[in-house]
Amino acid sequence: MFCxxxxAAPARxxxxxxxxLYERSLIVKAIEERGECPVTKESLSVDDLIELKAQKWVNPRPEATMSVPGLLSAFHNEWDALMLxxxxxxxxxxxxxxxxxHALYQHDAACRVIARLMKERDDARDALANAKGSAKRSAAGDAEPESKKVKAGLPAAVVAKMNDVQKELSSGRKKREISSELATMGDISAYEAKVTQxxxxxxxxxxxxxxxxxxxxxVIATAGNDHTVAIFDKVSSQRVQQLSGHSKKVLDVKFVGDNxxxxxxxxxxxxWGADGSEIATFGDHTGDVTSVSVHPSNSYFVSTSTDKTWGFHDLTTSSCITLVNDDTDSAITCANFHPDGVILGAGTKDSVVKLWDAKDARKLLQLDGHASEITGLSFSENGYYLASAAKDGVKIWDLRKSKLVHEIECAGAQGVAFDHSGSYIATGGHNASVYQVKGKWELVKEFEVKKAVKAVAFGGDARSLVVASADHNLRIFA
Incomplete structure (x- = not known):
């Protein structure tokens, strides 16, 4: 039956x-157009159509897919379409x-241009700062005192003062007794984070x-990567001053009395003055100034630099008395005065610790043993021990025997400090830790810190531990 x-076989x-016989949809259209039967040409209306009740059937496959060659041809066409x-x-x-x-290359080029421009900007700022300092020194002219000029050695008056301070401190140390308020191991093991600011x-x-x-x-001072020095008051748990004046990151900070x-x-x-004002600027180095250490007299200080020199400065005249060149081709990364103020300990980038006679810039001793650059130094108050920190750990040296007496495992060590009594030592690496000095150098407590610890310091009588880390927070455990 076909229409x-x-x-074709009709659906209706x-x-x-x-x-x-017709397909209903087709004959309806024909009747609407002509009003007659397409075959007999007789008049016809939709009402005359008689619908047949027939079973529905599936339309047969196209002849092209009813044989194996047809199927293969169809698959071949599909494959060609897929490949295209x-x-x-x-x-x-x-x-x-x-x-x-192309976009990534453009982004990289833009980043390089920005980095170059920022470097040129920083160099221009440094040049301007140095030019201002030179202009001030030139303005002083010949009227500048002779003591302000850099000399090869220390003046006799400075040496005499250092000797007097040494005698006074040495005699006083023998009479001094350990404070009855000194924290015990039990006290320190109970310390918790009191301040995270x-x-x-x-x-x-x-x-x-x-x-x-x-x-x-x-009162606590911190040196930050944001080019500032922050003064923090522990009582109010607030930053009370922020000293801005450096054009790059600040690497070290020390108190000199109230300054x-x-x-x-x-x-x-x-x-800097106690009121936050800038008193003086010392621009005697040609490289990054990595550390400062104040002499016990509070009249002098030493600075170290990546230009492989350390300088001895007079605070009263705001001048550099002498610059000492190291005898090795390595940057000086840190330094610290011995408690008596005559010996200077210095650490270098090539993993060596050196002891100098600060009075005549004579090297007294070289301590080898670390495998990476020295990141921190601390003398025990009794003057017997020197602790040195490096990425491979902390080493304790007995200065009486000029030998290594103990090693503390501290991965990535960057900070080390004895407490004032010399009873405890704190280390800073991935975490901060406190050890007892006497006996077996027993671990008292480890303090967990989120970021790497850069510096540690004890409060009075070891009643608190101050920790500076790679984030922007100051932490106090007590």
Whole structure:
């Protein structure tokens, strides 16, 4: 049964009174257009159509797929279409990759240009600062005192003062007894984080050094990567001052009485007053100034630099008395005065610790044993021990025997400090730890810190531990 119009099997078959079979949709259209039967040409209406009740059937497959060769031909066509689509996608992928590579090259070039411009800006700032300092020194002219000029050695008056201070401190140390208020091992093992305070900016984050004011351990100074020195008051748990003047990150900070010394990657040392004003700037180094150490007399200080020199400075005249060149081709990374103020300990980038006679710049002793650059030094108050920190750990040297007597495992050590009594030593690496000095150097407690510890310091009578880390927070455990 096939439709008289289409010749195909109808989906809805209808028949005319004359017995002609049509597909309903087709004959309805024909009647609407002409009003007659397409075959008999007789008049016909939709109401005359008689619908047949027939079973539905599945349309037969196209003849092309009813044989094996037909199927193979169909599969071949499908394969060709798939390969063409794959080729098109590959071309589009290659084009996208080239566009992405071009964009990445442009981004890298932009970053390089920005970095170069920032470096040129910093260099210009440094040059301007040095030019201002030179202009001030030139303005002083010949009227500048002879004591302000850099000399090869220390003046006799300075040496005499250092000797007097040494005698006074040595005799006083023998009479001094350990404070009855000194924290016990049990006290320290019970310490918890009492203060976690942001004192520097989050970008660039990082505190490189910490110092506690002598005689008032409620006042703490920190040196930050954000180019500033922060003064923190422990009683109020607030930053009370922020000293801005360095053009690059600040690497070390020390108290000089009520004043503050700071040094940084901008190659200068700055002296700040108690009110936050800038008193003096020392620009005698040609490289980053890595550390400062104040002489026990509070009249002098030593600075170290990546230019392989250390300088001895007079605070009263704001001048550099002498610059000492190291005899090795290595930057000086840190330094610290012996408690008597005559011996200077210095650490170098090539993993060596050196002891100098500060009075005549004569090297007394070289301590070898570390495998990486020295990151911190601390003398015990009794003057017997020197602790040195490096990425491979902390080493304890007995200066009476000039030998290594103990090693403390401290991965990535960057900070080390004895307490004032010499009874405990704190180390800073991935965490901060406190050890007992006497006996077997027993671990008292380890304090967990989120970021790497850069510096540690004890409060009075070891009643607190101040920790500076690679984030912008100052932590106090007590």
């Amino acid at each position: 008289a119009i289409s010749g 078959p209808v028949v005319t009174p004359r017995g002609v 689509e794959t080729h098109t996608l590959r071309k589009e992928l290659q084009t996208t990759r080239q566009e992405l590579s 942001a004192v520097h900016k989050t970008s660039p984050a990082g505190i490189n050094a910490v110092a506690i004011k002598a005689g008032d351990d409620n 503050v010394l700071s040094c940084g990657a901008d190659k200068v040392v700055k002296l």
